[in-house]
Amino acid sequence: MQIIHHGGKFGVTGSCHELVISDSAAILIDCGLLQGNDDRNGRGGRTSPFIDFPLERIKGLVLTHVHIDHCGRIPHLLGAGFQGPIWCSEASALLLPLVLGDAVKVGISRDRHLIARFLDSVKKRLIPLPYDRWHHLGCWDGRSVSLRLQQAGHILGSAYVEVSVNPSPQPEQTATITGPRDDTIVVFSGDLGAPFAPLLPDPTPPERADILVLESTYGDRQHEGREQRRERLYRVIVRALENRGALLVPAFSIGRTQELLYEIEDLISRHRTEEAAAGLPWDDLEIIVDSPLALSVTRVYDRLRRLWDKGALETIAQNRNPLSFEQMTIIESHADHWATVEYLRKTARPCIVIASGGMCAGGRIVNYLKALMSDPRTDILFVGYQAAGTPGRDILEAAQQRREGDAPVFIDLDGGTYPLRAAVHTISGYSAHADQRNLVEFVEGIAVSPKIIKLVHGEEAARTALAGVLAKKGYEVEH
Structure with missing residues (x-):
């Protein structure tokens, strides 16, 4: 498997990550808008919202939450010809049409009929999923792919994403820490909330993550209590x-x-x-x-x-x-x-x-x-x-x-x-984001530790600081 970053690797906005399952199958995790000076490659690249990567193998989009830097490029994704489903939490399915309708009105068109048609297209693609329950996405090129959303505590409906890729085509085989280890678990943190924030429960780490794609927004600092x-x-x-x-x-x-x-x-x-x-x-x-x-x-x-x-x-x-x-x-x-x-x-x-x-x-x-x-x-x-x-x-x-x-x-x-x-x-x-201590505790709380941690969604200083702390604890980190 391969992870290709189409935004959000070198900055805190524009999150869009492609999990490549095989040569002909992949899923997107988020499709967010770039803001400020953020770019896609960390080298002064373009900040255009347009989709500049091929969609032929994209089977669907998984949405971690509905902040614009994680969902704001969805209108352009659909405009580029995306036909697949959008998997998200039940609360995100209610919130997404509100957010995208507002974004389209502000940034693209105030034509009410056009906005209504666009939102109707979005709603038809939405597949709301409950938390803490495995959902089988499909069998592609002999690989069975399942998805589970867990509460991330960032905003209402926010989730971190567990993707199980199993070489067996049996859809009922989902990931456990006690069952067969033929599968690979890839976890995308999305944006993790800080513990003890008002209104929402704290995020609980997953049981297992072979590959962890972890946000690092505040990877170089500690929040107040x-x-x-x-x-x-x-x-x-x-x-x-x-x-x-x-x-x-x-x-x-x-x-x-x-x-x-x-x-x-x-x-x-x-x-x-x-x-x-x-x-x-x-x-x-x-x-x-x-x-x-x-x-x-x-x-x-x-x-x-x-x-x-x-x-x-x-x-x-x-x-x-x-x-x-x-x-x-x-x-x-x-x-x-x-x-x-x-x-x-x-x-x-x-x-x-x-x-x-x-x-x-x-x-x-x-x-x-x-x-x-x-x-x-x-x-x-x-x-x-x-x-x-x-x-x-x-x-x-x-x-x-x-x-x-x-x-x-x-x-x-x-x-x-x-x-x-x-x-x-x-x-x-x-801040609705976890700080350095919270992020480290999230990683340490994973029962079966990650083989590799890929840091995203942070400025260079934040990614470097968090990488240093995790490396000292024995984790292999890419940033």
């Missing part, structure tokens, strides 16, 4: 409100937005009788959620409470809903979005704005930044990874270089240049 990050979130909110300005939080519509709402509702519940700032009780704090996609996704999260972790279900049992509470204001229409941006620009009203566009390369957060980041009363909070070449990374790096009293730094944003006077904060503990 949940109590520490909650305390930091509390302090950032209080500081922003004391400034009497808005706190802008760029967030991905899937995963990060729901986790932030969960944590903010918890802070309000804990501090309800206190003032967040002088004259502003926590009970009166307004949280503006400006993302139509996030609203649709949050409804799916609420519908699939059976996939929540124990802590989240206990919150529901207390008659609290962490994803829909009194202090939330939902912005849906484009007109209401612009009205809110203009109102905050004129008034600098103390509030929290969670808006779509996790790396500030697009989405409604861009308009808030253009209107408010020149105001020193504004605070900006990053809670997720900012890829090199994105405006989010530019803002972070500019803020780190700027000292108090310095002239404002100018940021290129949406074709214009804007001064940055806002305070900038980052809380890595809210």
Whole structure:
């Protein structure tokens, strides 16, 4: 077998990996969009979304989750002539049409009939699979191929992928650690969640992985613990409100937005009788959620409470809903979005704005930044990874270089240049990605250790650092 990387090997976006079963059979694991400066070969290659590899032997696509850097090239895949099934978790099957519909509308066409036809084509290809159950894909060139999805704890519906390739054509023969070892197990981690994250259960390592394709986004650092990050979130909110300005939080519509709402509702519940700032009780704090996609996704999260972790279900049992509470204001229409941006620009009203566009390369957060980041009363909070070449990374790096009293730094944003006077904060503990310690523990938890680990989905420094730690523990690592 061979693994060919069509994206996501040398950067943190564009994940697309081809598992070659034989000369005439292969499956794709993810088909994501490249963002920022990421390229396909690590040598300044093209970042075009178009499919530039042959599809004749591709039997199907396995989707680990529905973040755009893992699914965003699906429209181009279908446009290139892909006819196969799309295997994914049950939750991902509900979320994918929402995500792709939004992506097509923003990046390709606003023609409603065209979008509807495209989504109908996607839905016909979807094969939802339950977690923790082997599914036989087919027998190709004398090789029996089976698939199992396991909870990855990254976002709702996220999965790591186990592929069993057996030279026997018997479909009922699936991989076990006690049964025959004729098969080869290839595990693709997708994006692994950090333990103790809100809402979702922690990922559990597989029993066996002969070949492990492992993400390395935070392979060179450690996250804060949940109590520490909650305390930091509390302090950032209080500081922003004391400034009497808005706190802008760029967030991905899937995963990060729901986790932030969960944590903010918890802070309000804990501090309800206190003032967040002088004259502003926590009970009166307004949280503006400006993302139509996030609203649709949050409804799916609420519908699939059976996939929540124990802590989240206990919150529901207390008659609290962490994803829909009194202090939330939902912005849906484009007109209401612009009205809110203009109102905050004129008034600098103390509030929290969670808006779509996790790396500030697009989405409604861009308009808030253009209107408010020149105001020193504004605070900006990053809670997720900012890829090199994105405006989010530019803002972070500019803020780190700027000292108090310095002239404002100018940021290129949406074709214009804007001064940055806002305070900038980052809380890595809210990343939906596992950190170095979590990744190592995931590997060490595999009962039958990998013969080789292939590191992907990380910048060079992160891959190198993680490779060094794993090599010291005796693993063979390719990065």
